[in-house]
Amino acid sequence: MVLVLAAGSACQPGSAQIDSWTDGELARYLMRNGVAVNVDHASLWFDSGALGPNQMDRFSRLVNRGIVDIEAYLGGSHLGSQKIRYFISDRVEISHSTARSIFLPIDKVRDRTAPYLHETTHVVAPCDNCPMWFSEGLASHVQSYISEHAGGYDGGVFSQNGNRGINQDVRRWLASDSGQAVAPYIGVPGEPPAINYDRSNVAAPFYVMAQSFVRFIVKRASIEFALWSPRYVLSVVLEGWGIGDGGGYLPGRAGGNETT
Numbered sequence: 001m002v003l004v005l006a007a008g009s010a011c012q013p014g015s016a017q018i019d020s021w022t023d024g025e026l027a028r029y030l031m032r033n034g035v036a037v038n039v040d041h042a043s044l045w046f047d048s049g050a051l052g053p054n055q056m057d058r059f060s061r062l063v064n065r066g067i068v069d070i071e072a073y074l075g076g077s078h079l080g081s082q083k084i085r086y087f088i089s090d091r092v093e094i095s096h097s098t099a100r101s102i103f104l105p106i107d108k109v110r111d112r113t114a115p116y117l118h119e120t121t122h123v124v125a126p127c128d129n130c131p132m133w134f135s136e137g138l139a140s141h142v143q144s145y146i147s148e149h150a151g152g153y154d155g156g157v158f159s160q161n162g163n164r165g166i167n168q169d170v171r172r173w174l175a176s177d178s179g180q181a182v183a184p185y186i187g188v189p190g191e192p193p194a195i196n197y198d199r200s201n202v203a204a205p206f207y208v209m210a211q212s213f214v215r216f217i218v219k220r221a222s223i224e225f226a227l228w229s230p231r232y233v234l235s236v237v238l239e240g241w242g243i244g245d246g247g248g249y250l251p252g253r254a255g256g257n258e259t260t
């Protein structure tokens, strides 16, 4: 997961960009040729001519509100006052994020199915040393929680009905061989083999179970506990292996218990 995060977290496994453009090339292209929209907490660039001015404006305001809501829920931001950059293009095949930039397919923004809250969570609360179940489970949990309690929409790809339906999703997966195969990777370091290649049999059950498990931790304790516990668990595990502590996670303050 460290390698995956270092290269940017690809939230839907597979190649991230059409025509093999790098993130930097696409960002430079859009900054030169795209349409820029600025809001308080974000700068957005869209493919020129793909969305109407009202669509771009509405999505930009949704993103701005999402950032504010996520930071309030998590109790702060890794970024301080820096703006998050969003690059929205039909050249983006797979939604993903890097340190301060988020790449979203423009058709998903048009259809209101873009995982913008999930990707924003990765940028607001990066967790380079966290196991994949925690990083992806947290981002999916926050995406569902914010859309259910504050506003915006849930761009969840693998869950049927956000946090409200996540345990049902897990039960369905656990009844199958694919679900049983990834379950041992939840709550421990490491990730299931082929998660970057087998989206429907590996990534789907893994993301659903990770979201359910993070939600369980938050419901039993608090978002603060959820933010700190992986660091604690990892530090114990890594110290046991003699390779230092597994810290590096953003300190959070209590964001309140989830109510549903």
Ligand SMILES: [Zn+2]
Pocket: 009, 010, 011, 118, 119, 122, 135, 136, 139
């Ligand atoms: Zn993700």
